[in-house]
Amino acid sequence: MRDGRSQRGAEGFGRRGGSGERRPPVSREPYNPQEIEEKWRDFWRERGFFKAKIHDTRKKFYYLNMFPYPSGKLHAGHGRNYILGDAIVRFLLMRGWNVLNPMGWDAFGLPAENAAIEQGVHPRDWTWRNIQEFKRQFRAWGVEYDWDREIATCEPDYYKWTQWLFLKLYEKGLAYRAKGKVNWCPHCEVVLANEQVISGRCWRCNSPVEKRELEQWYFKITAYAERLLRDLAKLDWPEHVKKMQENWIGRSEGAEIIFRAEGGQEITVFTTRPDTLWGATFLVLAPEHPLVPELTAPDRKSEIRAYQEATERLTEVERTSTEKEKTGAFLGTYALNPATGERIPIWIADYVLLGYGTGAIMGVPAHDERDFLFALKYGLPVIPVIAHPGEQGKAFVPAGLYRETFLPALKEAGVAVEIRGDGASLHFPAEKTDQVANILQKHLRPEGWGAVVGEGWRLVFPEEIVNIGSLAEERRALGKLLERASDLKGKRTVAEALWEISFLRDLLFHAEYGKMVNSGPLSGTPGSAAISRTVAWLEEKGLGKGTVTYKLRDWLISRQRYWGAPIPMIHCPRCGIVPVPEKDLPVKLPEVNRIGKLGLADIPEFIPTTCPRCGGPARRDTDTMDTFVDSSWYFLRYISPKDETRPFDPELVNKWLPVDLYVGGVEHAILHLLYSRFITKFLHDLGLLSFDEPFRRLFTQGMVTYPAYWCPAHHWIPPKEVAEGNRCPKCGAELVVSVVAMSKSKKNVVSPDELIAQYGADTERLYTLFMGPPEREIEWSEEGVRGCWRFLNRFWNLALDILERTAGVQAEPDPETFGPKEQAIWAKLHATIKKVTEEFEGRLALNTAVAAIMEFTNELSAYTEEENPDPKLLRRSLRDLILLLSPFTPFVCEELWHRLGEGKAVLETPWPEYDPKALEEAEVEIPVQINGKVRARLRLPRNKAADPKTLEAFVLAHPEVQVRLQGLKVEKVIAVPEKLVSIVAR
């Protein structure tokens, strides 16, 4: 009996037999996507399915796609974002959510303005043409939004409120004007945002970026640095995006320490390693540091000025290149190390940046690689003050300078020695530093010397051991050394001399935490307490204090451009800078025919105005705002897009936000997402928002890549035009192929229009969601598209087949009447519903949801080939299959749904629910492992497999298993209910 069951089961139901006994193909209406899709294209919009019930906030869901910059046309790569979103929204609607799913346009920006300058079109016309094109493409894709809420950041009724936001920030002191170095592209003759500088080069023309001193407007985002960092913890965002923001904010704890120059000036440095203070042997200021002029010795003025100018001339790439050798210049004056009281020289160097910390550092060459290289180059002394934890000590004595007794003595002390041509090299544990120095001293010849590097450095001479623990000791040791070692003549420091001994090089600097040495009262402090004790000591002595600094800089928002929101400020010769009164907003962009490169400053009629305070003549600010300001609050405007009296309805905003799911590209991981968080927190602090994070969950979809072909003579060649053998169609040259993100400029885009004409929008949508995990970058595949096309044809044919067979049949099957095959289909149907539902509600790996649907379709199709398939089961399966597939391929599903005779539209129909009971198939297959290898797969009734004891007994008694166990002694059996049995036997 048991045998019979497992035999029969082993045949399975899923596959057709090889004998090809298929019913002859029936000629049916072919799948014609173009016709079907056009039929339904406006249906959903007309029925208003995508309109949010904004005043009903029960079971609300705010789904948001990052709004696009409308340039040119959408390509298949863009579809990743919008098609994913549309599928999610359709799913949510069927699940009964009240979904807010708006769309708008990030419509200000440089490309529109450049198009205007180059083609003589007005940027607004250019922008709106693109918007129309985008909307046409969305419609073709079946991607729907609540279009009543459409916004465009370039329209006065939107940017009025962007200007309002500026005024609010200004009122609170968070918008300020300051002189500063800004990025300047000499080729484009324009100021660039930090984010438009890619590795020191202009994002558009690739020219090296220069720095210019200009007075600009900034938003004080740094005031929110701590909160922006801390609140990352509460966001359901991809870890790597949070990490990127964390790095960008770049919090570091340390201390500010005050050094007094001999001229009396106080120089404050920032360091993360206050515990290395005793090793600070010089100070370095940024070349632009304001104290530089008064700290420069009169005889060095010209040299210093020359260095400053040289720095000024460097591009960002050159200055920040780590390859570049360190350079600097000595100011000719000295400061006192507050811990040791020793005189240390003050330098300037371009590796110190004015914008970070205090723009000045203490040089601790023993424990900072940059300072070490700088010290080595300029002959500045190195004093080790931190013991390297767990590191070996090393010592070196040149050949011929030690007695014969030396080696036996070392052996006795257990110190490893290696004798090479140039001398004796010793290895020993660092804590034996002094012991080794003592042995060495005893066995040196009178003219001998040796160097010991461990917990600090020792130079050993017959008459004394000098610890390099202060500048004075360093000088004395160097003097003695140079007297003896003629080959080291000209070396300026002990470090420079020791650097010549390659055996010792790797120990001359390290940046680890460790025990403090040579540090006066704090010597001996263990690494774990070093920083906190030093900070306490500094504060007690009034020499400094513990502080925190951030890499995050204030947000420069001025742009000398036309196509942006004008900054609502007025410059009055009497009253200074005066904000435009709120009632006078918006400050509208002037209507002009020609736009110049200087933006608003090029339009004389825009500038004159009257001062709102004194009524006298005044000038308007001619800067416009960075477009990231426009997009930093747009998600709030969707709630009440037409409100003329306020930026958003506070009550509704607080009910609908934060956004429940925000989907967009990773390229915005830092900028847009950080700015939006900042602005949200600011509006929260104003009391206008009850939440302080805008996006509860974030999902970042990956880019779509495609081969791009480069011809040295004819540049980018569209893949379709590439001639046989990867050759240029124009000149026959061999093309360079690279698989890169689809982009218009590389001509490697796949056009949705062509795809839709050839296969239909459903095929494109299905492939887009099936090609791989949505968060990962992936290569577009024409063959993959065809696979989806074939699937939809099979699905279509299966659906028509079932419709024909089951006309008039009710869709409610009775599980009581099921045979094993029906049972299996039933279980598979419910498993599929479960799988698809969970993907939409969880991790959004919709590729696996599509795979599950395909699997079920295949099995259902095979089941129709069986004798007398249950018509009710067929009908019910088709019904649910259509619903499950509808978020992916809404057109064909809507069509089949109506053919099924369902009165309502798909989006009015509840999403199928799965029945957990149905998932429990009557029989399960249990793999049996013997010594770790699967040796049998047995089918048995589920209830038997559910109990470990019964399961174990069944498996051990089974003939297939018995055969395998012959001659073996069963030592252990692990029976996992309904999963597997593992037998250990010898």
Place this chain on the structure above:
RNA sequence: GCCGAGGUGGCGGAAUAGGCAGACGCGCGGGACUCAAAAUCCCGUGCCCCAAAAGGGCGUGUGGGUUCGACUCCCACCCUCGGCACCA
């Protein structure tokens, strides 16, 4: 250099609690249909050994470890991609 993600068939990928590795799709091989091709449909398809089958061995970047059992956990390392990068 630092941080992050990842490495699975010929390819995209699946295995979402340590329990049948390779689901689904592509490609490829064979077949059907066709005068032929394309399209479509059917069967097969991780690698190796054996003429085939039966059977066996190997197999998730590498090397170790934990476990009855490891793509999954631990340790060490290699490679690829992304971000940051003279940030004191």
